[in-house]
Amino acid sequence: MFFATGRFVRVFSGDPETVAYATRFAQIYPITAFLFAASVVLSGSLRGGSDTVTPFIARLTGTSVFLLGISYIGGIVLEYGIVAVYIAIVVDYIWQTCLVSAVYYRKAWISRARSLMVERESITSIAADKDE
Numbered sequence: 001m002f003f004a005t006g007r008f009v010r011v012f013s014g015d016p017e018t019v020a021y022a023t024r025f026a027q028i029y030p031i032t033a034f035l036f037a038a039s040v041v042l043s044g045s046l047r048g049g050s051d052t053v054t055p056f057i058a059r060l061t062g063t064s065v066f067l068l069g070i071s072y073i074g075g076i077v078l079e080y081g082i083v084a085v086y087i088a089i090v091v092d093y094i095w096q097t098c099l100v101s102a103v104y105y106r107k108a109w110i111s112r113a114r115s116l117m118v119e120r121e122s123i124t125s126i127a128a129d130k131d132e
Contacts, residue, residue, distance in 0.1 A: 005022075005023045005026040005027050006019065006023045008026065009022040009023050009026060021082055024082075024086070025082075025086065028086050028089075028090070029089065031090065032089060032090050032093045035090075035093035035094060035096075035097045036093050036097075038097045038101070039058070039093060039096040039097040039100055042097070042100040042101055042104045043055035043058065043059075043096075043100050045104060046100060046103060046104055046109055048113075049109045049110065049112070049113035050109065050112050050113045050116050051103065051109040051112070051113075054099065054100060054103045054109075055100060057099070058095070058096040058099040058100050059096060061095065061099075062092040062093075062095045062096040062099075063092065065095075066088060066091045066092040066095050067088050067089065067091075067092040068088075069088075070084060070087060070088035070091055070092075071084055071085045071088040074087060074088065075088075
């Protein structure tokens with residue numbers, strides 16, 4: 001796909017300028033795919049473990065500060081155009097993945113999830129104590 005993006009993009013548009021931008025985007029975006037996947041998986045794990053705030057903060061700050069901020073400042077103010085948007089996408093996914101990864105690997109969410117499972121009687125307190 002990376003090397004055949006030009007042919008793939010031409011299926012949707014024959015305009016040379018559109019094809020040039022879309023080809024570059026289609027080559028750059030897959031670089032962020034593993035970051036996006038990691039962010040989604042770790043965010044889902046945190047949400048399942050009762051931490052909904054961290055994924056929300058990661059998405060909110062990533063989108064508002066990095067995606068919109070870098071796109072606007074770099075693309076419009078500094079006149080880098082679409083290149084700033086490409087950079088913003090990568091930085092946004094790096095930020096989101098780093099933030100949720102740090103919280104996930106710190107493991108502070110596990111004790112809260114365990115206490116909620118005991119409270120709902122999904123597990124017994126004895127089983128919860130044995131897991132520690």
